[in-house]
Structures are given as C-alpha cells and as structure tokens.
Amino acid sequence: MKEDACTEEIDRRRFLTRLIVGLGGACAAILGVPLIGFVVAPLARRAPSAWRPVGKLGDFKIGDTVSVSFDDPSPLPWAGVTARAAAWLRRVAPTEFIAFSVHCTHLGCPVRWMPGAKIFLCPCHGGVYYEDGEVASGPPPRALFRYDVRVVGEEVQIRASSIPITTAL
C-alpha cells in the first residue's frame, strides 16, 4: 500500500516535471516566434528598387564621370541623411549613360574616380578599377556593379536598389 503511494507520488512528480518543461517551452515559443520574426523580418523583404532622378541631360558632359546622389529605394521616415545613396555616372553618348556602384566589390568601401588617370581607387584595401569598372589590381574579386540608367525627357534617372553584396568566395 505504502509502495503504491510512493509510485503514485513519483508518477505525479514526473507528470509535474513534464508539465513545467512543456509549459516553459510553450511560453518561450509564444513569445519567441513573433519576436524572432520581428527581428529577422528584413531577410524576408524583397529588395526594393525605384527610379530616382539624378539631374538634367544638360548637367552632364559626354565623357565625364561624376558622382551623383539620390534617395535609396525605400527610405524610412527617420533615416535622415542615411537614406542617401550615390553612384558614379558617366555620359557616354547624347542619351546613353553608365552608372557604377560606388561600393568596392572587395568589402564595400566607397571607390573614388580619379579623372586624370581614369581609374577608380578604393581607400580601404587598395582595390583599383579601370574606367569600364573592370578590376585593374588589388583584392576586388569582380568588376564594379552597375545601376540601370534611363533618360526620361530631359531627366536622367538611376534605378536605385540594394547595396550590391559580393557573395562569391
């Protein structure tokens, strides 16, 4: 009789232990799923893109490469100056432009156009690109990324999109 009571007590405690662990797990899941979902939400968002004006046709001389700035494709209201983005824009024909990303394909630092030498230089780890964006020397694994450009009437527009991430090893 006493042994039965003891076994019953053990079963009861085992049940209670499982109940505690189960309820703890459930509580963690109830809180954890939405919290993790909230924090990792940017991963699920599709990369936005938007056409942004960068100047009038007459602002750009054929053959010149200049920096242009524009708003990123989905600025948040409190982003302030961080909503800005830039590109190196070259007018190659009356209505034809090339826009290079300013991000070095090595680690994303802002490359600078050296007009006299017609090269892009990276300040961080010494990457160099020719004027067509191809790698000239240094550690960059690929050519500079490019943005789409279009001319609408007299306005030059760049399709603003994500910061290009080099994903190749």
Added chain:
Amino acid sequence: MKRLLQQTWTWLDDRLGLSALIGPSLKHLVPRDAKWWYVFGSATLLAFVIQVVTGVALAFSYVPSAGQAYETLKFITDHAPFGSFVRGLHYYGASAMVLMVGAHMAQTFLFGAYKYPREMNWSTGVLLLGFTLVMGFTGQLLRWDQTAAWSVVVAAEQAGRVPLIGNWLAKFILGGTTIGGATLSRFFAIHVFIVPGLLFVFIFLHLWLVLRHGISEPPRPGQSVDPKTYRAEYHAELEKTGVPFWPDGIWRDMVFGTLLLIVIVVLAAVFGPPAIEKPPDPSLLQADPRPDWYLLWYFAVLALIPPRVEGYVMILAPILIVVVLLLAPLMGSTGERHWTRRPWCIGVVLLSVLLIGSLWIAGADSPWSPNFSAQPLSASVVGATSGPVAEGARLFHDRACLNCHLIERYGGRRGPDLTYVADRLTPNDIMIRIVNGGGNMPAFGATLKPAELNDLVAFLETRRRGAASAQLAR
C-alpha cells in the same frame, strides 16, 4: 549614532541575508602566493563596470535614430557638461577592457590555469573575449559618423561571403538592403541589450566557476595536474597555507584597479574621445573608413591575404580560431602547468603578440591604401621647372601615379618607391611597366598619349641618386 547604525545594519542583514550571501565568497581561501599576476581578471571586470556606468550615462542623451544619432553625439561631445569626458571614459574603458582581457588570457595560458578542473573557466573566458570584441565593433558603429556607416557596409560585405546564407546575413546586418533607418537601431539593441546581457550571464558563470574550482595556484615546475588527486591536493594546500580573499587577496586587485581607473581618467581628460567625423551620409564619397585600434590588425589581414583564398580565410579563420580557443583545454587538460616545462606555450603567446602587433602596425600604417592627399611635387623635388621633366612630374601627380608611389618622401606607398627608379630600371623598362602594368600596377597604355608617356619616362629617368639636386643646381 554608531550604535544606531550598527543596529540598522544588523536588522537589514538579518532580513536581507547579505552576509550569508556574499560572506562565504569574500572569505573563501585563495593560494597565498597568488599575487600580482592575478589582477588582470578583476581589472577586466572593473573595465566592464566602467563601460556599464558610462554607457548608461551616455544613453541619457544619445538618440539611437539613424537620422539623429550623429547630432546627439555632437551635442554630447561639444555641449553637454562632462559629455566629452564621459565619451572619453567609455572609449578608453573599452580599450582597457580589450587589453586586460588579452593580458588575463595570456596569463591564464602561461600558468596552465585552463587545465583540469578549470577547462570551462577558460571556455567561458573565450566567449567573453568574443563578446568584448563585438562590443568594441558595435560601439564604434554607434558613433554613427561616416566611418561607422561605411564599417556597417564592410561588415555586411564580409557576411555576404558566407556560403548559402551570406545574402541573408548581409541583409540582417544592414537591417534591409541598404544603410538606412533600420541599421543603427539594430546595432544599438545589440550593443546595449543583447551583448551586455550575454556578458552579464557569462561573467556571472565565469565568477561562479572561479569560486567553484578556486583560484589556480601559481604553477611549480614538476608539479603535474592529475585529475585523480588534484582537487584533494589543492584543497589540502589551501587549508594549510591559503589566505582569505577578503582582504588578503583582493587588496592587490583594488590597487591595480585604481591605477587602471586613473589611467583611463587621465587619458579621457587629456586626449578626449575619438573625433566624430563627417555625417553618416552614404553619398559623401570622400571617406576613408578604418576600425578602432583594437580591430586594426584584422583590417590589415583583409588587405594582406592573397585574393584567391581571401573568401575562405575571411569565413573559416575566425571559426577556426574560436573552435581552437574553445577546445584548447581539452587538448591538454592534465600534466605540467609551469611554463618552463611547456616552452611551446611561451612561443604561442609570443607569436600571437608578434603576429597581432605586426598586423596592427601594418593596419595603422596601411601602405596598401592610396594617398589621396598627395600634393604636386615641388620644383626642388622635381629638379626642373619647365620641359619634359617638369611636365612628366605634373603628369605623375595628375595621372594619380603619386597616389600610389613615393618620390622622395612624397606620395603613396601602395606601389614601389620610385625615388631611385632609374637606378634599377632602364627607360624602356619604365615605359613597358607604365603601358602594360603588371603585378599590382594597372596598365595605363590606353589612357596616356605618346607625348605624355615620354614626359613621364623623362621625369622618372631623373629619379636616381643625386640626380635631382644636380639638375636643380644646374
């Protein structure tokens, strides 16, 4: 009055149980000869406490909004009473924490204090080192100036190299697909809540392990760690010769901690906090992002590893280092502890210091970066004021050669020093190098006119020992 205070304390202690809670920890016995080598752990803890209190103070004025953080930091630095000083304390406190955690780790390793039964003391310490470096990096980002914004991009680009999930990681770091409103907020949450929370948990665990296993006794040559007998021998020795941690052990920690605090205060008062650069506007391209000093060595690694293996090194090396450090105790948890019986351990520490030190110097110097502030060469350097040589010198500046090459002490150091280039290369060789490039040198054949090329070669031909001064004298 004294009696009233005594009665109040007795009442409070009875109800709160403070003496019962803290007393045994404070009075626990420590090895008598655990002296000045043992102060680095408590110094790290003190630096962490300084970080917590100065960080909380800064949070009273800092607004973690991408659009306002820069202005609030300017306000804290330039207008808030003691703002610059508190920022300085936070910066030098961070530096002290990194240095002390490194010294603590080296001492633990050299003393073999990671061996049985303290393997987990070491492993939790390794995690604390990692969290400290994460705090250092994210703290620099909260400065939210131009360097901070570009550093986030660099971090995202590195994460992007991770196979399969790289793009996701990059998005997670950026808080989207670009730098923007969501970027700073997440680094604020990481720097102020998540990593400090982890630090509190693991510091508590680390301290608990120190109490559980006791402070390791200074090693003696020939005294080997045998798991079967170690604990009994340790406690027997402690009973015989140990001294209470309070006050016999802790006074040295207090003295060293006070000195450390004084150094931090003096540095903050004399040198102030790191300067706040231009605003975090990604469209300002005159940027030269560099990490704070404690990560400069890694900045150098990223510039110096061969591009072909860079991606693998970037991803695998940190993982390998963490795994090796975490598992280090398991590779030798028994046997001799004294460094004279483990000479390789001195080699490992020296090699680590030399490696990180050399990379640090290289990172601070960063000769691989072009010198964007190179000015045109003066007539005294060129040795001519007109003609092909002077024209070549002008082109040497205008065509960005000077950004990467030194002429005497002027210019960049990305490429070879050309001060005496004519001593080692013929005009033909020079011309071929300029036209075709080679090695780390871009080819300029497509962008230079023949006359310009001739002028450049004419200038470089004069770059031989004694030539410039002779020409100028003429």
